[in-house]
Amino acid sequence: MKSPDRIPLGRRTADILEQEILNQRWTKQLPGYRELCARMGVSRRTMETALQILTRREIILPAEGKKARLINPDLAKLNAPSPSERKSLLIYSPKALQDLDVVVRKILEKVTQRFNKKGWSIEFHHNSEFAKGKPGLITERLQRDCPNHRWILILPKYEMIQWCMEKQLRIICLGGEPVELRPPLVAVCYSSLLSSAADNLIKLGHRRLSILLTNTSNNGRDKIANHLKSTLTKHQIHFHSNYHLPHIEHDNVQSHWECLSKLFAVSPPTALIATEPQQISTVYSFCMSKGIRIPQDLSFIIVKECDNLSWFCPTPAHYIFPVAEFVRQICQWVENYPTNIDGHNLLEAKLEPGSSIAPISSALQNK
Template sequence: MARIERRTTAEIAADAIKSELAAGRWTGRLPGSRLLAAETGVSQPTVAAALALLVEQGWLESGGDRRAFRVIPRAAVAPQAPARILRRAVVATHADLGDLPHTARRVIEVTREKLGRRGWAVEIVTFDFLHAKRPHRSWDHLLPIDPDVPVIAVFGRPPIGEWAMKNRVRMIFLGGLVGEWKIPIVAVKSSLLAAEAMERLTRQGHRQIVLPLCDRPHGFSASIKEAVKAGLERVGVSYVESYHTPESPYQRPEVVWNMVEAAMDRAVPTALILLDWKELVTVSCLLTKRGLRVPDDVSLILLNEQMEADWYVPHLACFRFPVMRLANLLTRWVEGQPLDQSKLPLSADFEAGESIAAPQGWPA
C-alpha cells in the first residue's frame, strides 16, 4: 500500500499563498501576516512558517524584522512545467480585480485556478460595461467574437448580454441582471438575503429599518424594495420607500452619509442593512459621530462577505457566500456542461455575529 503523504498546516498554507502569487494577485509587497491569517484561516505563527517556506522556495524575499515580504517577480522564480493550454477563456470585469467585492474576487481567483489546472488560459479584460445604456462598438475590439472562447461577465448587465447574443458569443454572468436576454447566470440573489435579514430583524422587534440603495440597477433595486416592504408588512408596519429604502444613482461617501443622516433626522433607525462594505465604513463613521453604539442603539447587517469584516468590532452579522460552489459551476459551464437552473440562484449562510440586538425597550 502506498504511504499517505503527511503535510503540515504551514505547508498547506504556503501552497494557498503560492497559488495567489502564481495568479498575480500580489505584486511588490505581500500583505501583513494578520491579513493573511484571516484569509487563510490559520494562526499568525502558521502564516509566518508558511512565508519562511516560500522564501526558501524562491517565491518571496524577507523584508527583515517587522517589514513586509517582497514578492519576487515571476521571471526570477524557477520555472515549472506549464500545463498544456487547450483553450482560452475571458473574464470581463467593470473594475480592476482589487476593486471588486471580496466574494466576486475570490470566485474569479478560484475559477482561474481550477481552469488553469485543466489547461485553460484565462484572460482578464476590464472596461466599464456596468453603466452602459446600450452595446458599444468598442466591445468588438475588447472581447473576442468567437463562439469557442467563453466569456464570464462579472455583474453582467442587459447591454453586454445583448452584445453577446447578437455576436453569438458564449457568455455567462457572475451576478448581475440578464433582462430579456437568455444569458445563463450564476449568482446569490441579494433580495433573498435582504428578505432573511428583514425576517431576523423584525423577529427581534425592529421596525425602523433602513437599507440605502446607491448606484444600483432598477431591477435590482426593485427586488430589494419588495423584500423590505414584504418584511415590514408582515409585522403590520407600513413601508415608506423614501425612509426604508432611500435611493441615489451615485455611490460616494457623502451620498451614503447624507442618505442615512436624512433618515436619522426623520426617525433614528434601530437597524441598518447595508449592501456594500464601503457603505458600512461610512455608516459606521456616521454612527460614531452621532454617539450611537452597535448593537446597543443600532443593529447592523451586511448583505455580503468581506475579508475585512472579520476585523469589525463587534463581530459583524453578514452572509458567507458559497465561493467554491460558484467557482465549480463556472468551471463546468466553461467546459461545456449545462447548468442545472433548478438549483439556482444559490443561497448564502447567515452568520449572526454580535452586531444585532433587540431595540431598546423591546421585551427580551
C-alpha cells in the same frame, strides 16, 4: 466567524502575473514597470514586491540592472498543450481583479487555478464599456478575437448580456441583471438577500429599518423595493420608499452621512442594512459621533463578506456566501456548456450574526 481574507496586494498581483506568464501572454520577458502597473492598476512599489515574489518562485530571473525582467526559460519545458489543442476562457469584469468584492475574488481565484492546472488559456479583461453595460469597440474586438472562448461575465448589466446572447457567445454570468433573459447564471438573488436581512431584523422586533442601497440600476432598485414591500406587508408594516429605501445621491462618505442625518432627524431607525463595505465605517463613525450604541440602540447588518470585518467593534453581522458551490457550478458550465439556455442557479447565503444585532429594547420599541 471566518477569518477575513487578508492576502497582501503584492502577493495577489504576483499570483495574477504568474497566471498570465503560464498562459503565455509573455514568453521571453515582461513589459516595463509603467505598462505593468497600468495593466494591474497598482503602484510601482506594489509591482516591485510582486516581482520579488515571482523571482523567489523562479518564475522570472533575478534583475540585471535596468534591463527588462526575463521569464525563466525552463517554464517552456512544461508539458503544455499545443495552441490548437488549448481550450480558452475569457473573464470579463467591470473592475480590476483586486478591486472586486471578496467573494468574487475567491470564486475567480479558485476557478482560474482549476483551469490553469487543466492547461486552459485564461484571459482577464476589464473596461468602462463593461462597467456601464454599453458594448462598444473594445467589446466588439474581444468578440472578434475570442469567438470560441467560454466567457465568464462578472455582474453584467442587462444590455451586455443581451448583446452577448445575440452574438451567440458562450457566456456564463456570475451575478448580474438578466431580467427576462435566461443565460447560464449562478448568483445569490440580491433582492431576496436584502429581504432576508430585513425579515431577520423584524423577527427581533425591529419595525423602523432602512436599507442603504447604492450602485443599483432602476430595474434592480424596483425589484428590491417589491421584495421588501412584500416582506414588510407580511409583518403588517407599511412600506415607505423614502424611509425603507432612502435615496442616496452619490456613493461616497458625504452622501451616506447626509442620508443618515436625515433618517435620524425624522424617525430614528432601530436597524440599518448596509450594501457596500465602505458604508460600515461611515455608519460606525456616525453612531459614535451621535452617541448611538450598536447593538443596544441600533442593530446593523452588512449583506456582503468583507476583508476587514474584524477591525470593527462590535463585529458586524454579515452574510457568508457558498463559494464552493459557485466554483462547482461555474466549472461544470465552463467544461460542459449547457445546450439548453435557461440555466439559472440561485444559491443562498447564510447569516453570520456577529455581535451587531440584538432584539429591540422596550425603551426603543415605545419611542
